[in-house]
Amino acid sequence: MTHIGIVGAGQAGAALAAKLRALNFDGQISLIGEETAPPYQRPPLSKKYMSGDMALERLYLRPESFYAEQGFDLRTGCRVSGLDAATRTLVLENGDSLTCDAIALCTGAPPIRLPAAIGGDLGGVYVMRTLADADAMAPEFVAGRHVLIVGGGYIGLEAAAVAASKGLKVTLVEMAPRILARVASAETADYFRALHEGHGVEILESTGLSGLTGTDGRVTAATLSDGRQIEVDFVIAGIGVRPATELAETAGLVLENGIAVDGFGETSAAGIFAAGDCASFPYGTGRLRLESVPNAIDHAEAVAASIMGQGVPYVPRPWFWSDQYDVKLQIAGLNTGFDTVIRRPGDKPGSQSHWYFAGDRLLSVDALNDPRAYMTGKRLIEAGNSPLRDAVADPETPLKSLPLATGLAA
Amino acid sequence: MIKITFTTADGAEITTEANPGLTLMEAARDANVPGILAECGGACSCSTCHVYIDPEWVDRLPPKEEQEADLLDFAWEADETRSRLSCQITLTEEDDGLRVEVPAQQG
Ligand SMILES: Cc1cc2nc3c(=O)[nH]c(=O)nc-3n(C[C@H](O)[C@H](O)[C@H](O)COP(=O)(O)OP(=O)(O)OC[C@H]3O[C@@H](n4cnc5c(N)ncnc54)[C@H](O)[C@@H]3O)c2cc1C
Ligand code: FES
Numbered sequence: 031m032t033h034i035g036i037v038g039a040g041q042a043g044a045a046l047a048a049k050l051r052a053l054n055f056d057g058q059i060s061l062i063g064e065e066t067a068p069p070y071q072r073p074p075l076s077k078k079y080m081s082g083d084m085a086l087e088r089l090y091l092r093p094e095s096f097y098a099e100q101g102f103d104l105r106t107g108c109r110v111s112g113l114d115a116a117t118r119t120l121v122l123e124n125g126d127s128l129t130c131d132a133i134a135l136c137t138g139a140p141p142i143r144l145p146a147a148i149g150g151d152l153g154g155v156y157v158m159r160t161l162a163d164a165d166a167m168a169p170e171f172v173a174g175r176h177v178l179i180v181g182g183g184y185i186g187l188e189a190a191a192v193a194a195s196k197g198l199k200v201t202l203v204e205m206a207p208r209i210l211a212r213v214a215s216a217e218t219a220d221y222f223r224a225l226h227e228g229h230g231v232e233i234l235e236s237t238g239l240s241g242l243t244g245t246d247g248r249v250t251a252a253t254l255s256d257g258r259q260i261e262v263d264f265v266i267a268g269i270g271v272r273p274a275t276e277l278a279e280t281a282g283l284v285l286e287n288g289i290a291v292d293g294f295g296e297t298s299a300a301g302i303f304a305a306g307d308c309a310s311f312p313y314g315t316g317r318l319r320l321e322s323v324p325n326a327i328d329h330a331e332a333v334a335a336s337i338m339g340q341g342v343p344y345v346p347r348p349w350f351w352s353d354q355y356d357v358k359l360q361i362a363g364l365n366t367g368f369d370t371v372i373r374r375p376g377d378k379p380g381s382q383s384h385w386y387f388a389g390d391r392l393l394s395v396d397a398l399n400d401p402r403a404y405m406t407g408k409r410l411i412e413a414g415n416s417p418l419r420d421a422v423a424d425p426e427t428p429l430k431s432l433p434l435a436t437g438l439a440a
Numbered sequence: 441m442i443k444i445t446f447t448t449a450d451g452a453e454i455t456t457e458a459n460p461g462l463t464l465m466e467a468a469r470d471a472n473v474p475g476i477l478a479e480c481g482g483a484c485s486c487s488t489c490h491v492y493i494d495p496e497w498v499d500r501l502p503p504k505e506e507q508e509a510d511l512l513d514f515a516w517e518a519d520e521t522r523s524r525l526s527c528q529i530t531l532t533e534e535d536d537g538l539r540v541e542v543p544a545q546q547g
Contacts, residue, residue: 048472052474071481073480073481073483074481074483077483088466088482091469092469092470092472093470096470096472099472100472323479323480323481324479324486327477327479349486351480351483351485351486353483353485358483358484358485358507360485378506401485401507401510401511401514402510402513402514405487405510405511405513405514405515406514408547409514
């Protein structure tokens with residue numbers, strides 16, 4: 031093994047490269063990314079970087095000197111346009127081609143754009159994925175202006191929080207009957223709806239965007255699905271992502287909710303791996319694809335070990351966070367399949383947590399300004415333990431001594 | 441520039457120079473110190489940047505705020521006095537010579 035190629039210099043690509051070196055791989059590592067910036071963190075883009083509270087250098091995952099020190103062949107501003115799976119060859123947009131012993135696809139999941147047919151290509155309409163996206167919309171954040179946010183997921187809500195905190199007028203539309211419909215319980219959605227409305231954000235649920243219109247190629251108004259017309263200064267679409275599978279597709283790799291990999295992160299082609307937002311891996315009786323930093327790092331590190339012949343099947347330890355106003359949300363576990371949510375008041379004013387159960391089994395915890403509940407939930411879930419639901423509901427039972435349910439099927 | 445020494449779980453010492461204004465976590469990351477994961481990138485949300493401060497230095501650093509203390513209360517093998525989340529410590533000129541230990545595991 032002398033040359034490993036990594037496509038995508040994002041969170042997963044950077045972690046994979048660093049882990050290969052940590053595992054004493056001393057051959058060549060080509061880390062090829064389409065964006066011009068060296069690998070950086072995305073979460074602050076809709077949080078502290080967007081609000082202007084975090085300088086650019088702090089966004090970078092590593093100082094720029096790191097890549098040379100580690101002997102990486104880091105190529106930024108360089109798109110990989112072709113992949114030949116049989117010969118493990120990458121074709122770069124600039125015409126170069128690299129034949130590697132192993133290739134890892136860490137191409138991420140770019141955002142879905144509003145269709146041009148409804149005005150999605152007008153000026154002043156943004157998506158939120160890259161540093162370039164964040165920098166392009168930064169000058170729009172001027173107090174008094176009106177922003178329309180399309181989509182009530184975490185990114186849309188975080189953008190709404192930054193905009194409202196900066197004195198913008200914010201309208202958020204969500205097509206589903208409630209915000210966070212895809213990712214959280216009604217209890218958590220209620221909490222965030224009240225939080226945002228308290229900061230003056232107008233949240234319209236069961237309301238879609240019918241069309242955007244503008245003058246001189248720039249958006250000025252939006253028509254909503256209820257027929258309402260509103261004047262807007264700019265628009266941010268946070269309507270979801272699609273895993274970047276083009277390269278995998280042209281190479282004939284098996285796709286299933288992203289690039290399908292086995293437990294070791296290997297795709298249907300020998301020696302070609304995938305990790306992070308673009309990849310779905312075996313989970314229970316099906317497959318799972320996660321969109322989060324912890325998964326990008328852990329999955330990439332697991333793939334690095336596989337490439338070095340030291341792999342073990344990947345077991346995710348899902349967690350997530352979101353910062354909105356002065357509220358810190360921390361999520362442990364995955365709530366898919368829950369049937370009950372138990373609300374537990376926290377030890378401090380304003381703190382609380384929502385515990386998701388399927389029957390007696392604890393699946394996940396949403397902790398709202400309640401790090402103790404988050405840490406407790408994470409420990410329990412990772413150990414496969416479930417606390418008794420009545421004990422969770424009773425704030426008099428300390429978190430450190432929650433009695434456990436026994437006899438649950440594994 | 442100030443000097444900081446990290447002792448990793450296997451006993452190796454890494455001494456690095458860092459600019460005041462960075463956090464201790466950022467100094468560790470920039471020096472490629474193994475064992476500090478910092479998954480949330482300094483948002484005080486993950487507790488995977490846990491370190492033990494040298495006893496001589498504990499009182500010279502600003503005290504923990506509530507969120508940090510709460511996360512540490514449940515961190516893996518936390519020490520009541522010496523444990524800190526390195527992303528919550530902003531380095532100053534006074535921290536020249538700071539010594540910290542990295543735990544064997546983060547959570
Ligand atoms: C605004 C925002 C806020 C977020 N907040 C959080 C949060 O609070 N917590 C959390 O856990 N997660 C958060 N996430 C999600 C998290 O950032 C992603 O899950 C993570 O970045 C995934 O890492 P990745 O390496 O798989 O993909 P990415 O980081 O997206 O990297 C993929 C890279 O591959 C490049 N690429 C794609 N195709 C090619 C090609 N053909 N040639 C060359 N390069 C290519 C892309 O340009 C991109 O740079 C947030 C994401 C966004 C956008
Ligand atoms: S980096 Fe996550 S808490 Fe310090």
